Amino acid sequence: MITKKLALTAAAAVAVSVAFAGAANAQSRDxxxxxxxxxxxxxxxxxxxxxxxxxxxxxxxxxxxxxxxxxxxxxxxxxxxxxxxxxxxxxxxxxxxxxxxxxxxxxxxxxxxxxDGIVLASSKAGQHMDLTRAQLWKALAKDVPVDGKMVANPYKRWSDVDPSLPNVEIEVLGPPPTSGTRDAFNELAMEAGCHEVKEVAAIVTDAKALAQACMAIREDGAYVEAGENDNLIVQKLVANPSAFGVFGYSFLDQNKDKLQAAEINDVPPTYENISSGKYPVSRxxxxxxxxxxxxxxxxxxxxxxxxxxxxxxxxxxxxxxxxxxxxxxxxxxxxxxxxxxxxxxxx
Amino acid sequence: MAIARPGSYYLSEGYAARLRARYAAEQRFKAYGIAAVAAAAVMLVVLLGTIVGQGYTAFWQTQIRLEIHFDPAEIDPQGTRDRSVLATANTMKLVRDSLAAQFPDITERAERRALYDIMSSGAPFQLTRMLLDDPSLIGTTRSVWLTASDDVDQFIKGYISRDVPESARRVSDLQIRAVDALASRNAVEKQFNTVLFTGGDSREPELAGIGGAIVGSFLTLLVTLALSVPIGVAAAIYLEEFAPKNRWTDLIEVNINNLAAVPSIVFGLLGLAVFLSVFGMPRSAPVVGGLVLALMTLPTIIIASRAALKAVPPSIREAALGVGASRLQAVLHHVLPLAMPGILTGTIIGMAQALGETAPLLMIGMVAFIVDIPGGFTDSATVLPVQIFMWADSPERAFLERTSAAIMILLGFLIAMNAVAVLLRKKFERRW
CATH class of the missing domain: 3.40.190.10 (Periplasmic binding protein-like II)
Structure with a gap:
């Protein structure tokens, strides 16, 4: 009985002293x-x-x-x-x-x-892609200009965006909006690509609305938010050769036997191109x-x-x-x- | 049917049809049940199969045998044998000299660099440790098994194919040639990966281990156990045996049941607001993690303990009270011991749940890169599931198999804890 009570008190005392030791420890740090x-x-x-x-x-x-x-x-x-x-x-x-x-x-x-370069990559088994930022924006934007009006993105295949691109369904796995990679991708690829498409600025005149239209990524399933885990994106790309993924250069570097990167504005994301600033999507x-x-x-x-x-x-x-x-x-x-x-x- | 009279309701066509339909419904229901169990089993097998299939290779690590000459001029030119001199000795040069001696034809600077890269950056530290343990090695030449780099390890394990072009793999032709040459001299071997169990975290997959995370998990769970069991059991005893039945105790009961269903991240936020901001406790410390997890497991333990106390027949209490025991004596001497197996089961299941938790620890800074193995409750530490989460997010290919291996180890701990719970129940449970 008494021993049990003692044990309880002792446990509580240990807990409290540990807590205070912790508080004291916070005062200095090595x-x-x-x-x-x-x-x-x-x-x-x-x-x-x-x-x-x-x-x-x-x-x-x-x-x-x-x-x-x-x-x-x-x-x-x-x-x-x-x-x-x-x-x-x-x-x-x-x-x-x-x-x-x-x-x-x-x-x-x-x-x-x-x-850090942000790359658009796909499985080696898939098709090689060489696209401009404007094409990338058109493929991924929520609304795109068609016949002088902004309409919900009608492009289902890359070849719909531009006949020179492969006839493959648009499917891009990328980071969710909470990620810093997504912020950088929005700014360096989407916004820059949007400004290359001259019609947009002609239709959307308000600066704030323009920025919003440029940054908005489609939500109809062509862009898949694949979470923060880039290894998962790599595995999904290998399993699905028609899909593309957006992630940091280090994951491309580690998986270069499985993945190929798309060229953006004719520049492949190599170490040299990112270092010299030639590759446009780098931060x-x-x-x-x-x-x-x-x-x-x-x-x-x-x-x-x-x-x-x-x-x-x-x-x-x-x-x-x-x-x-x-x-x-x-x-x-x-x-x-x-x-x-x-x-x-x-x- | 034979017992029914001719013309009876039980012989009618409609009755037979309904009976058939009822039997058929029962058969269908059974089939659904079996299908559900089979689907769950298949998923479990697939899950475990992929984890084991991906992870079992991580329990071996490629080692390379090198002839190391412990050159006194390099290690300890003054011959003082002072520990601080030995600790800072340029052992990297010993490794490199040995490699260079094995491949005298490789002389160009960039090629030399590539050759040196087949060894792990941890290999020189292995030599330093050997020197500190036994300074008499200085001056001798020993053949030593040293850790290979993660890329060579992945190549030896067959994850990097030699058939793809050189530019598409992380191991160059020159490195493959060197590893092949070493292998032909039996100097390349896959050995049991003890570092995986004893090491702290590292950015180099071949040096990374879950030892630090296991110690962190242990310290955290110790705090959780020390807090949640006494408080939880005491609360359960009071509520079950002493508390009057009124609106207040009803309210408390409802709240405890609700708390058990609160998402665990909420406890992390609470920990951040109270323990870190108000009490100023250190970030990433097991003591704070333990406090937060104790809050999380308290409702589980209280509910399980109350159920266990409730399952003790009232006759035990009445008999104790009848021979003159006080209520406290009746509870502590008779009811509590009989309820103990149930309480222990609840506690172990609560602990197993706490062991697998990451979300509340995110808020209090335990999701962090921590190399040093924690030595106390206030040292920075991380826990097993967090370690798994961080490895899963690392770009290095070799972390893929290590992630799966760490999952296997965590599953092993969970299975062991649940097995203990089952055993305790089997051994001590009494039925009335």
Whole structure:
């Protein structure tokens, strides 16, 4: 009886003390914490691992929260309870910088780490495609101009869009709207393609409505939201040779024996073409560092040095092996110097 | 039919037709039932078949045997044998020198790089560990099995075909030639993949393991168990044995039943708002994960415990009270021990459910890349299902089989826990 009561009390005491130990632990931290984009995640984790192995610091913890979610955590304040590093597959927005400043995160170092290409790929068993962004937009937009009017997308086959394209049903597996890849695809492929189709601007004159018409992707089943898991898209493409998939370059690189990529504006998505900026659907990736934590959380300076070192982000570095497309040499040197000096960014 | 009188209702044509129809309906219903069970079984077999078929190869990892000369000039030129010197020794050069010695014809820089890439980036660390364990190795030449890179591993396992053009595979012709040459000297072997069980997470598939996730899951479940069982059982005993029947207890009962059906992500949001924001607990810590999962499993345990207590016949209580026991004594000495098997079953099923949960942990930062194996309740940690989720999302091809292997291991744990629940019930359950 009494022993049982004691056991209960002891269990409760352990739970409470554990909880308080946790609260106390939050006051100091000896491990770097990073949050942010799932696209940058594979690269930051690779750097974190190399950093943990080689240095005398603990391996940083990297969370994949999405770019926006990452900035929300990153900008929430200064102190061990808030992350030190935020990964982003787009540049930080003005509103986010203001949010940061409002919470005391005044100085942020911006590191541009490289490029990521977004590819349209299909199984090797399928047909090779060479299309323009305008054709891609016409195939995937919700409403397209026909005879001077915007109508619900009538194209069922690629050859309906343009006779030069293969006579295959339009079926594209791509990321859902919550994904950063989708944002970039909308902006770099859809919006740019839309502007190449001159009729649209003639029909839709209101700027806001135009932006909306350009970004809207059809919902009649030709574009399938395949979830955030790109491996799943790869498997579906292999099973269905007439389908195309939209995902990041690293998945193409890993599966180049199974997949072929469509050329966009006559440019195939190769490492060289993305690096030189010739391939149109590519974006930059960023890592943001909270300057106020440098010297407080141990190892941030060394972590940033590792990230910007030639053996990591160089053309033959280990990040290139993970699918990162390196910046041109001059730009890399610029990033390295701003990393060494922790130069705060200005927008 | 023989007993019915001639002209009876039971001999009429209409009755016989209705009887036939009723029998037919029963047969049809049975057939539907069998079809449903068969469909479920087929799906289960397909699911398990694909997982096992994709994943069993992950339990082996390609190793390459190299003649390593532990060169004193390279490792410890001063001869101090100091641990810090040994720990930072350039063991990568030892691996590379050995490879270069095996293939003296490969001299061009880019080709050398390709040759070096057949070994895992973890191979030098294996040598460093050996050196730290046994500094007397310095100066000797040993043949050592070192981990091959994930691409070579996938090639050896047949996932990368040598028939496709060189540009379409991740293993170059030169690397294939080198691996073939090594294989002809019996220096390439698939060995049991212990790293898969003992290692922490890694971005290199050949170095990645679920050891860290297993420890994380264990710590998390320990906190869950320590909190949810005492609280859940105490709540169940009070509600079942002591609480007066009134509107308040009815309200509580309805709420507990509703809580059991709340989507688990809601508990994660609660954890983020209360434990992280208000109490300032660390992110990604097993203690917070355990707290959140304890909240999630509490209703399950309370409901199971109440059902178990209710199943104890009232005569046991009355007999105890009749010989002068207090109500507390009656419950703790007689009712609770008899209800224990049911409570334990409910607890284990609740724990198994908590083991497989990822959604609530997303919110409190346990879905993260964590290399170091957690050593305590406040260290950053992840859990098994999260590890599976993250591997499934990785681009490296070799993670595909490792994902399936990790699923098999998680399923193994779940089956074991459920088997324990069944065994306990079989052994201790009493029927009245």
């Amino acid at each position: 491990q770097i914490r990073a949050v942010g984009s799932s696209t940058v995640f594979p690269f930051t984790t690779a750097v974190a691992e190399a950093f943990g192995k080689s240095g005398s610091f603990k391996t940083p913890v990297v969370e994949s929260t999405g770019t926006g979610g990452g900035f929300r955590l990153f900008c929430a304040g200064v102190g061990p309870a808030h992350p030190d590093v935020s990964n982003a597959s787009r540049r930080i927005k003005k509103s986010e910088v203001e949010q940061c400043a409002a919470n005391g995160v005044a100085e942020i170092t911006e590191l541009k780490i490289g490029f 930059s990736m960023f890592v943001y560092i909270k300057n106020a934590h440098v010297g407080v959380i141990p190892g941030i300076r060394e972590f940033v040095a590792e990230y910007t070192s030639e053996r990591a982000m160089g053309e033959e570095g280990y990040l290139a092996d993970k699918g990162l497309i390196a910046l041109p040499k001059a730009e890399r040197d610029g990033v390295r110097s701003s990393a060494v000096n922790m130069t705060p960014m200005k927008l």
